[in-house]
Amino acid sequence: MTQGRPLLNRRLAGFGTTIFAEMSALAVRTGSINLGQGFPDTDGPEEIREAAVRALRDGRGNQYPPGPGVPELRTAIADHQQRRYGLTTDPDTEVLVTAGATEAIAAALLALLEPGDEVIAFEPFYDSYAACIAMAGGVRVPLTLRAPDFRPDLDALRDAITPRTRLLLLNSPHNPTGMVLTREELTAIAQLAVEHDLLVVTDEVYEHLVFEGEHIPLISLPGMRERTVSISSAGKTFSYTGWKVGWVVAAAPLVAAVRTAKQYLTYVSAGPFQYAVAEALRLPDTYFEDFRSDLRRKRDLLGEGLRAAGFEVHRPQGTYFITTDITPFGEKDAYAFCRALPERCGVVAIPNSVFYDDPDAGRSQVRFTFCKKDDVLHEAVGRLRRLAP
Numbered sequence: 106m107t108q109g110r111p112l113l114n115r116r117l118a119g120f121g122t123t124i125f126a127e128m129s130a131l132a133v134r135t136g137s138i139n140l141g142q143g144f145p146d147t148d149g150p151e152e153i154r155e156a157a158v159r160a161l162r163d164g165r166g167n168q169y170p171p172g173p174g175v176p177e178l179r180t181a182i183a184d185h186q187q188r189r190y191g192l193t194t195d196p197d198t199e200v201l202v203t204a205g206a207t208e209a210i211a212a213a214l215l216a217l218l219e220p221g222d223e224v225i226a227f228e229p230f231y232d233s234y235a236a237c238i239a240m241a242g243g244v245r246v247p248l249t250l251r252a253p254d255f256r257p258d259l260d261a262l263r264d265a266i267t268p269r270t271r272l273l274l275l276n277s278p279h280n281p282t283g284m285v286l287t288r289e290e291l292t293a294i295a296q297l298a299v300e301h302d303l304l305v306v307t308d309e310v311y312e313h314l315v316f317e318g319e320h321i322p323l324i325s326l327p328g329m330r331e332r333t334v335s336i337s338s339a340g341k342t343f344s345y346t347g348w349k350v351g352w353v354v355a356a357a358p359l360v361a362a363v364r365t366a367k368q369y370l371t372y373v374s375a376g377p378f379q380y381a382v383a384e385a386l387r388l389p390d391t392y393f394e395d396f397r398s399d400l401r402r403k404r405d406l407l408g409e410g411l412r413a414a415g416f417e418v419h420r421p422q423g424t425y426f427i428t429t430d431i432t433p434f435g436e437k438d439a440y441a442f443c444r445a446l447p448e449r450c451g452v453v454a455i456p457n458s459v460f461y462d463d464p465d466a467g468r469s470q471v472r473f474t475f476c477k478k479d480d481v482l483h484e485a486v487g488r489l490r491r492l493a494p
């Protein structure tokens with residue numbers, strides 16, 4: 106305290122340490138297998154790492170790159186939108202490279218919100234959403250996704266919209282539940298956005314990790330081109346989460362607005378990695394197909410193990426997380442369960458309860474990641490079996 110008031114301002118009060126820091130520290134302290142935080146334990150394609158080395162050696166990106174991102178990467182992002190979704194994007198005015206999707210989300214909210222604006226977002230929330238909405242002075246309005254299938258309640262969405270609603274913050278494929286929005290759901294959401302003249306920010310970092318159904322960018326639906334800020338990132342798609350290369354695709358006036366905030370956050374980032382990610386986006390379709398089928402297999406491996414250990418398993422359609430329920434163990438407090446899990450069997454997981462405003466909705470949900478080596482998953486499954494009665 107100074108001057109009799111707390112150091113941390115009111116907007117950030119309550120956003121102390123993320124659950125990932127807490128649980129990863131617990132994993133280290135207890136020597137447990139960490140299926141908490143979602144990062145791969147194997148690096149992505151070798152030739153992409155070599156592309157980064159080449160860029161560093163050739164002096165490409167070692168000094169401040171252009172504010173919107175290097176032209177090679179912006180063109181590769183626009184070409185990816187065309188090749189994958191049939192969307193035409195101007196690499197000069199409709200693409201912005203950011204320090205991961207995290208900065209893109211922060212910059213979009215800081216640019217587009219006035220204090221007091223309401224933002225409707227699915228809960229369980231990805232953990233940066235609530236903090237970024239708060240930093241922008243917005244008011245978060247949760248739309249609760251409920252087990253077992255976590256489909257959004259579109260009537261509840263309609264009811265949640267008020268004259269103060271400015272923006273929908275959507276995430277599909279959804280972390281942590283693995284829910285993937287269908288074309289029907291996206292169409293209904295788009296109609297509401299048009300009807301109420303809302304902006305939409307879509308977090309699509311798992312766009313290439315859909316195991317059932319397909320990823321459809323909301324920006325491709327009628328009426329959405331001029332009101333959607335589409336966000337993705339190289340971290341999850343290419344298994345280089347430490348590089349922090351993300352991007353925004355949106356109509357020129359929206360990109361200009363987001364760029365205004367972004368230029369005073371980091372200005373630019375990850376120079377040489379931008380060239381490597383430009384090459385990554387041009388990898389053949391087989392890379393994306395193999396990556397997806399490998400993770401689908403890991404999902405099934407861990408899912409079967411969790412079921413055999415006694416968990417209720419909510420099979421994810423996408424992402425690299427499985428949400429389970431601990432009620433079959435006669436337990437209902439996910440946080441207490443996760444705190445005790447390392448002592449009980451040497452595995453760390455994340456309680457979904459911390460991602461909900463509604464204390465009841467996620468109380469007994471525990472999330473595990475399967476983006477780990479097969480032998481790590483086998484070992485974890487063996488350990489979890491000790492929980493079985």
Ligand SMILES: *Cc1c(COP(=O)(O)O)cnc(C)c1O
Nearest residue numbers: 205206207231280310338340351
């Ligand atoms: C991992 C993740 C991010 C962050 O992406 P970065 O590119 O690492 O900043 C954003 N949203 C969701 C849903 C994520 O899972």
